[in-house]
Each structure stands twice: as C-alpha cells, then as structure tokens.
Amino acid sequence: MKKVASFICKHKLFIVLCSLFALIPAVLGMQATKINYDILVYLPDDIETMKGQDILTEDFNMGSFSTVIVDGMKPKEILALEEEFKTIEGVEKAISVSDITGTTFPIQMLPKNIAEKVSKGDSQLMLVTFHDSISSDETLAAVEQMRSITDKHCKIGGMSAMVLDTQQIADQEILIYIAAAVVLCLIVLMLSLDSWLAPLLLLGNIGLAILYNMGTNYFLGEISYITKAISAVLQLGVTTDFSIFLYHKYEKSKQLYATNNEAMSAAIQETTLSVAGSSFTTIAGFLTLCTMSLTLGADIGLVMAKGVIFGIFSVLVIFPAYLLLFDPLLQKTAHVKWLPSISRISDFTVKHYRKILLVFIILCVPALYGNANTEVYYNLNKSLPDDLSSSIANEELKETYHIVSPSIILVDDSLKPSEIEQLSKELNALDGIDMTLSSALFSEYGISESMLPQSIRSIYQNGDYQAIL
Incomplete structure (x- = not known):
C-alpha cells in the first residue's frame, strides 16, 4: 500500500x-441509462400475477389498460374520440358503452347495475387498452398524447397514467433534493x-x-x-x-x-x-x-x-x-x-456507561413495540401528490364509480356460461369486491354474444381464455 x-x-x-x-x-x-418507473416489473416471473400479465399481453394483446372518464360529450363525440385514440401509436382498443348502445339507444335502458358502472350524470367511462406493458415508452407516450388531445373533457386513470406522472415529478424534483442535500452537507462540513x-x-x-x-x-x-x-x-x-x-x-x-x-x-x-x-x-x-x-x-x-x-x-x-x-x-x-469540544459528553459516557446501557435496554421495549405495530402501506397512489392528473382521475373513479382497483381474472375458455355465472356470484359475495363483469352478466340480461361488437368480445375472450373484470 x-x-x-x-x-x-x-x-x-x-x-x-x-x-x-x-x-x-x-x-x-x-x-x-434507461430509467424504469414501474415497480411491478420487479415482481418474480413465476407468480400468478406475472403469468396472467404475460397471457394478457401475448394472447389478448393487452399489455396494459387505462380507464378514462369522459365528461360532457355526446355518444357521437365519444365514438369519434375512440377512433382518434385508436390512431395513437401504442393504443390497441378504445371502447365504451356507446359501442353497444350506438348514438340513439339510451344508456338507461341497460340493466341498472351496468348502466351505473359505466355512466354517471354527464360523464361516461371508456376503456383504452395498450399493446405494450404499463411502463413502456410506447405506452407512456400514448397516454401523454391522449391527454394532449382530450383537453379538459377527459381524465385518464390507471397505472400507466400514474407511472407517467411519477416519471415527470421524479425527473423534476431529483435535482432539488440533491441540491438540498449538498447545501446541508456543506453547512455541516463548514462547521466541522x-x-x-x-x-x-x-x-x-x-x-x-x-x-x-x-x-x-x-x-x-x-x-x-x-x-x-x-x-x-x-x-x-x-x-x-x-x-x-x-x-x-x-x-x-x-x-x-x-x-x-x-x-x-x-x-x-x-x-x-x-x-x-x-x-x-x-x-x-x-x-x-x-x-x-x-x-x-x-x-x-x-x-x-x-x-x-x-x-x-x-x-x-x-x-x-x-x-x-x-x-x-x-x-x-x-x-x-x-x-465545540465534546469532552464533557465523552467523560459522562465513560463515567456512567452502566446507567446508559440500562436506559438502552429499557428503551428497546417501546422501540420493539413501535416497530411491530407500525403500519406499512403498499398503495403506490398514497405517495403521490393529490393534484396530479392521475390522482384526480383515480379519486373520481373511486368516489363516483366505486372503481378503486380493477383486476382481471383469466379462466379457461372451456367453462360453461353457467359455471362462469356461478363463479361471478361467489366473487361478488367477497368483501371488497364491488362488481364482476363477464360474458355471463350480459347473458343474464338477455344480451347475447352476437349482439356485442367484436371489439368488446375480444376484450374478454380469445379462444383459450375468458376474462372476468
């Protein structure tokens, strides 16, 4: 050396x-260096969530999806907006209840629980699916372009919108807290x-x-x-x-x-x-x-x-x-x-080390209790500011439509409609589940599969699997 x-x-x-x-x-x-803003990609590949995500991406061509709240637009305008969304690179499908009802059939004639889940007042929901994953550059660019063309008529919720906002806020603020750290360290070093x-x-x-x-x-x-x-x-x-x-x-x-x-x-x-x-x-x-x-x-x-x-x-x-x-x-x-000199502190420590050790042992009790009872949250939304576009959209989905965490269950396509209907009933009986949407629900209200547009049928059925939302 x-x-x-x-x-x-x-x-x-x-x-x-x-x-x-x-x-x-x-x-x-x-x-x-590429920066990834999606925490979900760090999950192990062998868990059910990731296996299901792979099936959705490969078989349903649905790497991710966003729920869009459309405000103050007539069915004709909504259908036109869908077509505009479909022209954006990365967007696979854009569908709404207007694809079923058209421009003349009133939404109120749909079953009440379905109508309330897709329309409230002068707002209506639209589902937009993307080819690629939640945090891919193509998907995030598509969400950003959707925001630019919708002006104030739409609020875009979902994970991709949240990832986009996370990306923007992280990139904007990283230099600020690095600068703050440098200034604080500089003050300490000037003193020491x-x-x-x-x-x-x-x-x-x-x-x-x-x-x-x-x-x-x-x-x-x-x-x-x-x-x-x-x-x-x-x-x-x-x-x-x-x-x-x-x-x-x-x-x-x-x-x-x-x-x-x-x-x-x-x-x-x-x-x-x-x-x-x-x-x-x-x-x-x-x-x-x-x-x-x-x-x-x-x-x-x-x-x-x-x-x-x-x-x-x-x-x-x-x-x-x-x-x-x-x-x-x-x-x-x-x-x-x-x-200042810390000799007094060091002298005190040497002189009273037994008492200090005893205090340390005593303080371990409330410390261990506090550690065991500290709540840990896993909700990514909770760490984001409330005034972000995605936070506003997700909050409205929660308060107005009671949609907080939409999930997709994939079942084998060989299941009969009666079996899917029974499964849906059992799912609806679980605490925390607000509603399940599947082919069985349409059949229950007399809406046959042939009456649904292919764009909607392809969302929940692909030949090997059926999807329950």
Missing part, C-alpha cells in the same frame, strides 16, 4: 486530469472542518464518485426511478465520513512529516486500514439486498454497492490528489474550528 500511496502523491496532477476526463463517458452513460475550501473539495470529490456510479449504471441495462432517486443522496451520506477521516489524518500527518507528499502517503495508508472494514461491511450489506425475490432489492443493492466502491476509490486516490494540488489555497482559506 505504501508504493500505491507514493504513486498517488507523485502523480497528483495526472490523477486530477484523468478524473476530469472520466466525467465525459460518465455523463454520457448516465444520460443513456478548518478550511473554507476543504468542504468544496470534499463534496466535489464525492460528486465525481456519484457521477461515475450513475454513468456505469448503463451496463446494468436499466435502473428503477427509486434507485435513481436515492442512490446519489445515499452515496453522499455513506462515503462522506471516509473523506473527512482522510482530511483529518492528512492535517495531523503534516505536523509529523517534512513534506506534504510524505504526510499524504501516511494518511492514505492509515485511512485504508481504518475504513477497509467499514466499507466492506457496507458493500456486503447492500449486496444482501440482491437476495430479495422482489428484484428491486438487487437493483438498489448493486447500484449502492458499486457506489461505495467508487466512493472508496475517490477517497483514497482522487481526493488526496486534489488536496495536495490545492494545499496552498487550503492554508489561505483556513479558519478557526467552530465545533
């Missing part, structure tokens, strides 16, 4: 230049270090490591928007301590060695020994996330483990080069340490 440390000190200018040139591929890689320039060099060094990490995410194929959102701030928090440790070691070593290069070489060696165990356990901790069946864990774990490696490399190789190169300015910008 002594030879490596000496090499770093001797070639400090070369290392600084290389660190800056490395930003070019890092930035290009960061811009080219003895130079005005040192905090800027330290944060700049960590910034390089973050950019290298984000740039190399390109080789992972894609990362989650959650990983993108937390990785920079988390990497900043995890690796800042290492940089502070090196800086203090360097300042102390300058009092013991004749040259700055010798002092930095000693500081690098001491820092390596001190942070090796801490960094390896941190990397191991992040890599354990890769064992999760929910592969979002692997997504976060790999990116963060890689981030710690880049952080350590920057602390031990790049940061020393910058400190040596800017050492004259560090001396010129030196200031008095502002943090």
Whole structure:
C-alpha cells in the first residue's frame, strides 16, 4: 500500500486530469441509462400475477389498460374520440358503452347495475387498452398524447397514467433534493472542518464518485426511478465520513512529516486500514439486498454497492490528489474550528456507561413495540401528490364509480356460461369486491354474444381464455 500511496502523491496532477476526463463517458452513460418507473416489473416471473400479465399481453394483446372518464360529450363525440385514440401509436382498443348502445339507444335502458358502472350524470367511462406493458415508452407516450388531445373533457386513470406522472415529478424534483442535500452537507462540513475550501473539495470529490456510479449504471441495462432517486443522496451520506477521516489524518500527518507528499502517503495508508472494514461491511450489506425475490432489492443493492466502491476509490486516490494540488489555497482559506469540544459528553459516557446501557435496554421495549405495530402501506397512489392528473382521475373513479382497483381474472375458455355465472356470484359475495363483469352478466340480461361488437368480445375472450373484470 505504501508504493500505491507514493504513486498517488507523485502523480497528483495526472490523477486530477484523468478524473476530469472520466466525467465525459460518465455523463454520457448516465444520460443513456434507461430509467424504469414501474415497480411491478420487479415482481418474480413465476407468480400468478406475472403469468396472467404475460397471457394478457401475448394472447389478448393487452399489455396494459387505462380507464378514462369522459365528461360532457355526446355518444357521437365519444365514438369519434375512440377512433382518434385508436390512431395513437401504442393504443390497441378504445371502447365504451356507446359501442353497444350506438348514438340513439339510451344508456338507461341497460340493466341498472351496468348502466351505473359505466355512466354517471354527464360523464361516461371508456376503456383504452395498450399493446405494450404499463411502463413502456410506447405506452407512456400514448397516454401523454391522449391527454394532449382530450383537453379538459377527459381524465385518464390507471397505472400507466400514474407511472407517467411519477416519471415527470421524479425527473423534476431529483435535482432539488440533491441540491438540498449538498447545501446541508456543506453547512455541516463548514462547521466541522478548518478550511473554507476543504468542504468544496470534499463534496466535489464525492460528486465525481456519484457521477461515475450513475454513468456505469448503463451496463446494468436499466435502473428503477427509486434507485435513481436515492442512490446519489445515499452515496453522499455513506462515503462522506471516509473523506473527512482522510482530511483529518492528512492535517495531523503534516505536523509529523517534512513534506506534504510524505504526510499524504501516511494518511492514505492509515485511512485504508481504518475504513477497509467499514466499507466492506457496507458493500456486503447492500449486496444482501440482491437476495430479495422482489428484484428491486438487487437493483438498489448493486447500484449502492458499486457506489461505495467508487466512493472508496475517490477517497483514497482522487481526493488526496486534489488536496495536495490545492494545499496552498487550503492554508489561505483556513479558519478557526467552530465545533465545540465534546469532552464533557465523552467523560459522562465513560463515567456512567452502566446507567446508559440500562436506559438502552429499557428503551428497546417501546422501540420493539413501535416497530411491530407500525403500519406499512403498499398503495403506490398514497405517495403521490393529490393534484396530479392521475390522482384526480383515480379519486373520481373511486368516489363516483366505486372503481378503486380493477383486476382481471383469466379462466379457461372451456367453462360453461353457467359455471362462469356461478363463479361471478361467489366473487361478488367477497368483501371488497364491488362488481364482476363477464360474458355471463350480459347473458343474464338477455344480451347475447352476437349482439356485442367484436371489439368488446375480444376484450374478454380469445379462444383459450375468458376474462372476468
């Protein structure tokens, strides 16, 4: 390690230049990395939900769907809007009750429970299906185009609309909270270090490591928007301590060695020994996330483990080069340490360690109770602002149409209408289910299959499976 440390000190200018040139591929890689905004794709492929999704995509050509609330439009206008939606790339079908009733048959003549589920006042529901998955670029672009052509007459609900809003709000705000983290860290570093320039060099060094990490995410194929959102701030928090440790070691070593290069070489060696165990356990901790069946864990774990490696490399190789190169300015910008001495706290801890241990054990009881009784929510809508377009649409679907979570059950096509009708009755009897819609329901009210347009029949039947909404 002594030879490596000496090499770093001797070639400090070369290392600084290389660190800056490395930003070019890092930035290009960061811009080219695909960001995934759909948490559902991280579910294991062998669970029923994903198997059903594959069948819907391959057999029904329905990778995803959105429920659209159409306000203040006549049946003729709704049918025209359907045709306009169908011209959008990515849209497979656009259907509404107007496809059954036409422009003259009043909706009120349909069975009451069906009519109330598809129309309320001057609003009506439309189902739009997409070729591709919920979060594909094609589907999200289609939803955005649908919004642009509907003006104020439509509200688009469903997962794809929610993913689109999540994408937009995440992209808009990520720079804001990264900037907030940098400002807060800068304040703490200004108080804890003895130079005005040192905090800027330290944060700049960590910034390089973050950019290298984000740039190399390109080789992972894609990362989650959650990983993108937390990785920079988390990497900043995890690796800042290492940089502070090196800086203090360097300042102390300058009092013991004749040259700055010798002092930095000693500081690098001491820092390596001190942070090796801490960094390896941190990397191991992040890599354990890769064992999760929910592969979002692997997504976060790999990116963060890689981030710690880049952080350590920057602390031990790049940061020393910058400190040596800017050492004259560090001396010129030196200031008095502002943090007060904590000797009283340390003395108290040593003197009363038995009492402190007892308090810790006692506090474990309410802590364990609180942890066991903390509610965990799995509703993605809950974390989004109420004023987003998708949130407004989903809230209206909930309040007006009692549609909160539409789900599709796929059953074998060999089931007889009577068997599907019996299954629908059993499903309707379950708490939480508001209504089931299937071919059996149409038959129950005397609406034969031949009376339904092919566009509607293809939604719930494809030859191998029947779908119950």
